[in-house]
Structures are given as structure tokens and as C-alpha cells.
Amino acid sequence: MLSAIDKRLLNEVAGLHELPQGAYNIRKNGEGVSRNTTANIDIVTKTDKPGIDIIIKPGTKGESVHIPVIISHEGLSDVVYNTFEIGEDSDVLIVAGCGIHNPGEGEARHDGIHEFFVRRGAYMKYVEKHYGEGKGKGERILNPKTIIEVEEGATAELEMVQIKGVDRTVRDTIVVLHENARLVVTERLLTHLNQEAESIIAVDLKGDDSSAQIISRSVAQDSSRQVFHLSLRGHARCRGHIQCDSIIMDKAEVSAIPEILAYHSDAQLIHEAAIGKIASDQLTKLMTLGLTEQEAEETVLQGFLG
């Protein structure tokens, strides 16, 4: 059964108040606790390693899969390997995410590897949220690795969000785009205290007319540190755009290292990276509407991370 803490974690990472509609698999403290499959979506436990296979039948439209992971113990190191097969011409939403409640002094850690095959003509939206809480000194560590192959004419839209709560994270995302495939990545990150976050996104645009857009927005507060390695490699007639935008505050440190590589004369790649503090004219405007300086700052950050 799900406790109050479990429910809160589920709400934070998956927006779930109760068990979701459609297919789901809830993993708690290294074990599956609840699962539902549908006529079009099957979930099968892997036999050779921890993890599951999620198989979506070709032509499945408007269905969703929720696969949240919750950890409510210290001293737990959870590793999973999940494989997603997104059938041809399907249109699905996948909500993953990890919530850690670490009450103790030892570390709690979840390393997840998600591998996706987005087949021809399919559309997949993948939402991944990370959340950590707990009053103990134990570190909350999340290291997700995401590997995505987007076949001809298919689209993958990724939304990756981590707002506070996680002490250390290295997020590694590798994407291969085939002919006419499309990728949109929206990344939102906020670190504070002494947190460290590193995001690596490497996209290979292999097929003609493939396109990739990466929009990364982050806020670094207190003494936290962030590193972004965002790279696009164009091997064909393709278009790619990286926007990496960070607000830096207090004693934080941010490195943004965008990289674009072209191996084809028809590759069009753009990167934009900016780091700066909150613009003072934004704060002044909001204060002239009656907000305090702190409220103004929160409003700007909330909008920015939207």
C-alpha cells in the first residue's frame, strides 16, 4: 500500500493523487509495488536484469504510461534498466520520475537507464521529474541515463524537470535522429544549497531533414554548481538549435558548454548560451506593481522556469 509520504512523492514526480488512468508501473524501494497494463500497452519485467520492458502497440493513440519510482529509505541504491518500444504511428505520453524521501544520514540513490525506440511516424512525449526531500543529512542522488532512437518521420518531445531537492545528479541523454525525425528537449533545473547538477545531451542528426531543438533553462542559487554539455552533431541535411539560458545567483557556479559539429555542408546548427543574474529592470517593474523585491525575484524565477 502507498503511505502518505509515497503519495506526496507520487504527486511531485508524476502529478498523481491516486493511481493513474492507463498503464502504469510504480516502483518503490527497489521493488515493483503496483502495475496496470492495457489492451495496447504491455509492461513486462526483465528477466536478465532489474527493470521492465514497456511495449506500445503500433497505432496506439492518446494513451499514457506512468512509471514513477519512489524511494523512502536511506542507504538504498537502486538501479533499473527500462526499455520502451513505441510502436509505429502511435501517439503516447510517458511520465517517468523519481521521488526520494531520505529521512536518514546515509545516501539514497537511484540510477535509471531508459532506452527508447520511437518507431516510424510515432509521436512520444516523455516527461521526467525529479524530486527529493527528507530532513536527514543523507544525500539524495539521481543519475538518469536516457537513450533514444527516433526513426523516420517520428517525433520525440522531452520535458525534464528538477527543482531543488536533489543533492547530486548527472543526467546523460543520448539521441539519434533518422530521416525526417524531430526532437524537442525542454530542460528546467533549479539547484540551491550545495547541490551539484550536470546535464549532458548529445544528439546525432543522422537523417536528412531531421531537426533538433534543445531549450535549457536553469537557476543556480546559493553555493550550487551546474554544468551543461549540450551538443548537436549534424551528419546530414538537418537543422538544430540549442538555447542554454541560466540565471546565476549568490555564490553559485554555472558552466555552459554548448557544442555544434557539422559533418555535412547542408547541416544548419545554432547554439546560444547565456548566463546572467536577474535583470534589474525586471525586478524594478514588478516592484512598481507593488511586489516586494523578494516577491519580484520569485515571480521572475517562476516564469523563467515555467
Add this chain to the structure above:
Amino acid sequence: MLQMIDVGVTVDGENGRKQILNNVNLKLEQNKIYVMTGPNGGGKSSIAKAIMGIFQPDSGQILLDGRDITGDSITERARLGIGYAFQAPARFKGIRVRDMLRLAAGGEEIDECQLLYDVGLCSQDYLDREINATFSGGELKRIEIATILARKLKVAVFDEPEAGIDLWSFQRLTETFEAMHSRYDTTIVIISHQERILKLADEVVMVAGGTIGEITTHEKFLGEISKIDSGCVCRNDCIKGGAANAQCDR
């Protein structure tokens, strides 16, 4: 009533400290429209910023309905009912027009569609747009003016509201000021060089050299202007007989 008594403002510039306002004395009464005009760099925006609290005076006093607000912060003055539409409004990544109007209204019920209509924008096209770099200068100015119209104010200061707004919309803008004037008791202060805006004024306030010059009516002001045959089409203080390629700092 808003009163400025012997207000002086000094700011830190590239060449050290500079006094930008000195001995500013001004009485702004309820339910009146004041248009501040005068040469660029003469101190019009600085007076507006001193009223809003963006510039803190280093001498003199500012009173609102008899209450001394000289030391009050921007936030405190905003809550007392002072508003300022910036000449160059800020852009906000991720904040939508709808969010900004609601922030401006501060919990009061507002009709967002009517507000946008009043500044000549179609609400369907704009309410859910982020106030980011995709906005043109003119669109940004209109949203800025709408954030002032969303508030119930004692004193509303508009800093060159016509800048960047096309001629077709100009009529609407003047009607908006007239409507605000007839509906509320707000003291309206408009910084402008435009004849059509000047014609709205109960009083025209000349600002030059960091202080208040003549305070006159728009009939008198415009009458005098028409007598000056400067031969300058930009009407911007150009020197008669100056070089044809003289730079206009506007």
C-alpha cells in the same frame, strides 16, 4: 495630491556623481492631466522616477495627500497608489501577458480583454503570449500601458507612451487617456512631445536643465510653438541655421 518640494536627485554616472534634478517644485492635483515636455535629457523621466521611488532624492520632500513618502521604497509607493509606465519596458521570459496584467491588478477583478482592447491589441492573440523578445517595441509599450490601466491609481505616470505606437492606434491611445480621466480621479502625468497628447493637458509642464520651467496651458504652449519658425521638421530643439547634417539626439 502629489507634491514635490525642492527635490534634488544625484546619480552616479561614468564621469562621477551628477546632479540630474535640482529644486524641483511641483503640485499635481487629483483628476487633472499634466503633460511634461521639454528637451531630451532635461529631467522629465528623472522626475517620474523620483515620484515612483526608483530615484531616491538626496534633498527635498515628496508628499502624497499630505503624507511624507520621501523615504518610501518603490513597493511602498506602488501600494499607496503610484504607478509608472516605463519608457523602455522590460521583457520577461516565461511571463505571459495575462500573468502580468493579473500581477498589476494585485488580486482585483479585471477584464483583461477590455484592457488589451483599450491599448489597441486583440486579446486572443496576446493574452497567452510571453512578454519576451518576440514582442515588437510598439507591442511592448501597449502591454506596459495596459499594466497601468489594470491598477486603481492615485497617480499614474506615463513615460512617452506614444513612442513606437503607430499612427492608426494613436487616436485610440488618446481616447484611452480621456476615458481614464473621465472615469477616475487619478492624477495623470504624461511625458510627451506629441501635439495630440499635449492637447489633453490641463497643464503643460516644461522641464529643462533638471528643473521645472514654465507651467502653462496647452493652448498657450501650442500657440507659442506655432510662432517659432525653426524650419526644423523634427521640432526637437534644432538650432536655426545649424548644419544640415546636425545630429538629432532622438
